[in-house]
Amino acid sequence: MHVGQRVALLRQLWQSRHALVAIPLVLIIVITLVDIHSPESVHLGPLLVVAPAITTAFAGYWLTGLLGALAVGAQIIIAVLHGGLTTTNHMSQIIGLAILSVFAVIVCFVRDRRTAELAQVRSVSEAAQRALLRxxxxxxxxxxxxxxxxxxxxxxxxxxxxxxxxxxxxxxxxxxxxxxxxxxxxxxxxxxxxxxxxxxxxxxxxxxxxxxxxxxxxxxxxxxxxxxxxxxxxxxxxxxxxxxxxxxxxxxxxxxxxxxxxxxxxxxxxxxxxxxxxxxxxxxxxxxxxxxxxxxxxxxxxxxxxxxxxxxxxxxxxxxxxxxxxxxxxxxxxxxxxxxxxxxxxxxxxxxxxxxxxxxxxxxxxxxxxxxxxxxxxxxxxxxxxxxxxxxxxxxxxxxxxxxxxxx
The missing domain is CATH 3.60.40.10 (PPM-type phosphatase domain)
Structure with a gap:
């Protein structure tokens, strides 16, 4: 593969990941707006956990952590505008969302580490194959x-x-x-x-x-x-x-x-x-x-x-x-x-x-x-x-x- 082809492939991968980031961002915005304009008896904030969960499928732990922080921030905004930040329900939702976001970051970190180890093993295996089967x-x-x-x-x-x-x-x-x-x-x-x-x-x-x-x-x-x-x-x-x-x-x-x-x-x-x-x-x-x-x-x-x-x-x-x-x-x-x-x-x-x-x-x-x-x-x-x-x-x-x- 030529250098130009590799650059094009990396650019395409980068652009595709940026396009995928729009999905959890849109979900955070939509869920936040709908929850704010809903009656106080309706609580859609727990659905924000889907944002960091989706991000783990295509991004690393840094981006997953960022989306998780945005989801927690959106939950705080919902709590302030939709019944009060100090209510028991909203406090439990914020804490639960923060814990689940941390878990999502940990999962991404472990996965990325195993992926890197696997890539290293494959490179060693390929080198061994070239040495064994010239x-x-x-x-x-x-x-x-x-x-x-x-x-x-x-x-x-x-x-x-x-x-x-x-x-x-x-x-x-x-x-x-x-x-x-x-x-x-x-x-x-x-x-x-x-x-x-x-x-x-x-x-x-x-x-x-x-x-x-x-x-x-x-x-x-x-x-x-x-x-x-x-x-x-x-x-x-x-x-x-x-x-x-x-x-x-x-x-x-x-x-x-x-x-x-x-x-x-x-x-x-x-x-x-x-x-x-x-x-x-x-x-x-x-x-x-x-x-x-x-x-x-x-x-x-x-x-x-x-x-x-x-x-x-x-x-x-x-x-x-x-x-x-x-x-x-x-x-x-x-x-x-x-x-x-x-x-x-x-x-x-x-x-x-x-x-x-x-x-x-x-x-x-x-x-x-x-x-x-x-x-x-x-x-x-x-x-x-x-x-x-x-x-x-x-x-x-x-x-x-x-x-x-x-x-x-």
Missing amino acids: PLPDRIGPLHIACSYLAAEKEACIGGDLYAVARTGHRTRVIIGDVRGKGLAAIGEAATLLGAFQEAAHHHPTLPALAEALDRSVCRYLTGFPEADGEAQEHFITALLLEIPDHSTVSQVVHCGHPPPLLIRHGHVTSVTSPHPAPPLGMWTLRPEAHATHTFSFQAGDLLLLYTDGVVEARDRSRAFYPLEERLPLWAKSSPKTLVQHIEKDLLVHADGALADDAAILAIHRSPVPHTGFHVSDLVHGADFHDSVPRAGPVSHSSALHAARAGG
Whole structure:
């Protein structure tokens, strides 16, 4: 938001508050005039308490106190002109109105203080989110990227979902994951995995080796959790690792208990499922041999959607899950940013604005790669791996498989 827009917004807010102040002022004047011109047996002065009560809805404690003082002053005027200031009825009305006005000021003071504390907490939360989930570049290599994070907690900005991208030579590695549980413990596990990924992605030549290294990091972190009530707590992270080479249409994915990505090609949506999924990170000791990759074709013009289970498990009022795969064809021709925005808005409408779990969305669109000797981002983001991509799954075309073996 530009400075001019902020000034205009503040001016509009100030003007709107000034317009609202007219309401209690008019009420004070009208009630005072009507009470003065009414018979002495009719007492409308107690209605003046509505002025400070209404002011608490849109103003701070200073303005509320001012309107309360005006209401008490109006009550004194009524008492002087309408039966006498020293009458028991008028004295009790003045004292009662003054006490209620003080209560209204106290309520405003406590509310404003809590609002300030909440704003401070939100600013810290936003800073923590920026540190934990660093903004992804709009473009990296041949990929256009857009992402979104929706926290389940209304006043929170972060949770246990995570995503990150690492550029390693002429390929891009992506991770998206979901930590079991919520709260500070989930954020700590997410931070551990993200830190391990950003480092290990540049040191392991194959995707299975990267997955194994991340599993070891998660296991080392989880050993620090104490047992609850004599039983071991279940801590794990579902994750999906993706490797997209620049000059080959054959991409690789390792499923670690995470929902499969959805591939959009020519308006059609297909699920990129693995025949041999691995357990979630932190649980590989149950199946140490399950670390195979699955290869699939990711061509220029394709769009790949990664997401956490908070998206597909969002329910509407009838307890029906969000039909992500059915909705995607409606926005198949959208750019990654527009697609993410459509999903985010539609998801919140489906869930009536209240998500039961954090939801992360990551859209990746592949554009053609110019045939040049090198890419500028390669000089910035790291050196190339001098290795070949191992054959880890079935491929439909022999030429694509040959490109994968050649380290495309």
